[in-house]
Amino acid sequence: MIFIQEQDLTCSFFIMSGIYIHIPFCKQACHYCDFHFSTSMKKKEEMVCAIAKEIQMRKSEFEKEQVETIYFGGGTPSVLTSVEINFLIAAVYSNYSVIENPEITLEANPDDLSSERIIELSKSKINRLSIGIQSFFEEDLQLMNRAHNSAEAKKCLEEATQYFDNISLDLIYGIPGMSNEKWKQNIETALSFGIPHISSYALTVEPKTALNKLIQTGKIAAPKDEVAQEHFAILVETLEANDFIHYELSNFGKENYFSKNNSAYWLGKKYIGIGPSAHSYDGISRSWNVSNNAIYLKSIQENKLPNETEILSTADRYNEYVMTGLRTIWGVSLDRIKTEFGSEYLEYLNKQTQKFLDDDLVFVENNILKPTPKGKFLTDGIASDFFILN
Structure with missing residues (x-):
């Protein structure tokens, strides 16, 4: 393993x-x-x-x-x-x-x-x-x-x-x-x-x-x-x-x-997306290039980057971590939730998690939250219940 x-x-x-x-x-x-x-x-x-x-x-x-x-x-x-x-x-x-x-x-x-x-x-x-x-x-x-x-x-x-x-x-x-x-x-x-x-x-x-x-x-x-x-x-x-x-x-x-x-x-590492419609991430913000080949070409030829940028809020970063964490074998670290996002985020997650624990769709081991075999197919739906909406 x-x-x-x-x-x-x-x-x-x-x-x-x-x-x-x-x-x-x-x-x-x-x-x-x-x-x-x-x-x-x-x-x-x-x-x-x-x-x-x-x-x-x-x-x-x-x-x-x-x-x-x-x-x-x-x-x-x-x-x-x-x-x-x-x-x-x-x-x-x-x-x-x-x-x-x-x-x-x-x-x-x-x-x-x-x-x-x-x-x-x-x-x-x-x-x-x-x-x-x-x-x-x-x-x-x-x-x-x-x-x-x-x-x-x-x-x-x-x-x-x-x-x-x-x-x-x-x-x-x-x-x-x-x-x-x-x-x-x-x-x-x-x-x-x-x-x-x-x-x-x-x-x-x-x-x-x-x-x-x-x-x-x-x-x-x-x-x-x-x-x-x-x-x-x-x-x-x-x-x-x-x-x-x-x-x-x-x-x-x-x-x-x-x-x-x-x-x-x-795992939340930094990446640059190049080309039309490509997305980039630096841990603080997310940007995306225009999804239009002609506009992309014109912008680059004019020495302009054809992208938009969104600064991620704490809730955005929390939501992304929960979604990606639940989808992987590495799970969602409850310790990380507390240290990176704060006690109130951990309290909210623990509250939202309870019904899925009761239904045997998720489990917690070594303070890591993961889906059970029964819950894997439903991971995206489960994660959305843990989201915090801005």
């Missing part, structure tokens, strides 16, 4: 930090996705140059910190050429202090990972792939409007594991028409490739997505919460039986294969 000492959880513990780079392009729109992206590649080269410029413009924000992780998210970062990816990594190295052997992750889709591309990437500084499989069944991929097929998913994993040992894959559960047996087959197929990290999410219906429209017009059935809960239980049981550690609500890793980038978010 991997343990992180309590001192690592404080907001002032900013020895290491991360850089997130949002690549706002996709070949096509998945039916369930509400992230910011464009399916037009016309401005891709211009965007890469603008992102590199923003990296340089913001270097003063990391004067004391070393960069521990670089994460290419999106969108679909694998639509970039290897030259473009290496150019952006070089921009980070040129403007920031980067630790030796940082974790550098590229989100990728199977249809972008040809044999030649995988070999190319293995020769770059990318040392971790996060592959958007979602399902190994053709009908699921078609329902979600994924760009790859089942054969491509399996082939890319077979080849990627020959060149990368640090690979994560994404799976989606709760898909309409997916039986428990079919879901088990998805998990077993993923395990057959020896992948050391799996992220898995329930299919959610967001407004203004194609999925929402298909459901509203009766073309497909809506996902059912009870099915998602059954799938989640199967997921946890199967992966834990195969030596995966359930270290965050949606994330499972073998020992030494937790996502360092995502763990930094959950």
Whole structure:
């Protein structure tokens, strides 16, 4: 088991930090996705140059910190050429202090990972792939409007594991028409490739997505919460039986294969988000870039950062800590609540916790509050009951 000492959880513990780079392009729109992206590649080269410029413009924000992780998210970062990816990594190295052997992750889709591309990437500084499989069944991929097929998913994993040992894959559960047996087959197929990290999410219906429209017009059935809960239980049981550690609500890793980038978010470390719609956090404030490619490009070209900033109140920071803490194996430290936020916050949390203790949804051990196995699927709802509203 991997343990992180309590001192690592404080907001002032900013020895290491991360850089997130949002690549706002996709070949096509998945039916369930509400992230910011464009399916037009016309401005891709211009965007890469603008992102590199923003990296340089913001270097003063990391004067004391070393960069521990670089994460290419999106969108679909694998639509970039290897030259473009290496150019952006070089921009980070040129403007920031980067630790030796940082974790550098590229989100990728199977249809972008040809044999030649995988070999190319293995020769770059990318040392971790996060592959958007979602399902190994053709009908699921078609329902979600994924760009790859089942054969491509399996082939890319077979080849990627020959060149990368640090690979994560994404799976989606709760898909309409997916039986428990079919879901088990998805998990077993993923395990057959020896992948050391799996992220898995329930299919959610967001407004203004194609999925929402298909459901509203009766073309497909809506996902059912009870099915998602059954799938989640199967997921946890199967992966834990195969030596995966359930270290965050949606994330499972073998020992030494937790996502360092995502763990930094959950542990309250400082990070800079680069690119359209990317968010940043420094322990005191949160900022976010404009979710519009044209406005982003124009602003950067005019030497202006296209972002807004919000100073976090004590209640905001408390709420974020409770939410992220409950979602992880590190839990919510009641000692930290008292020392960082004050006795009144601890009293409020203890009061709100009681009914969930009575219902066996949370427990307290060594003054750490955590969800029980029964409460894990309900973590987000439980956490919201602990929030303090400004």
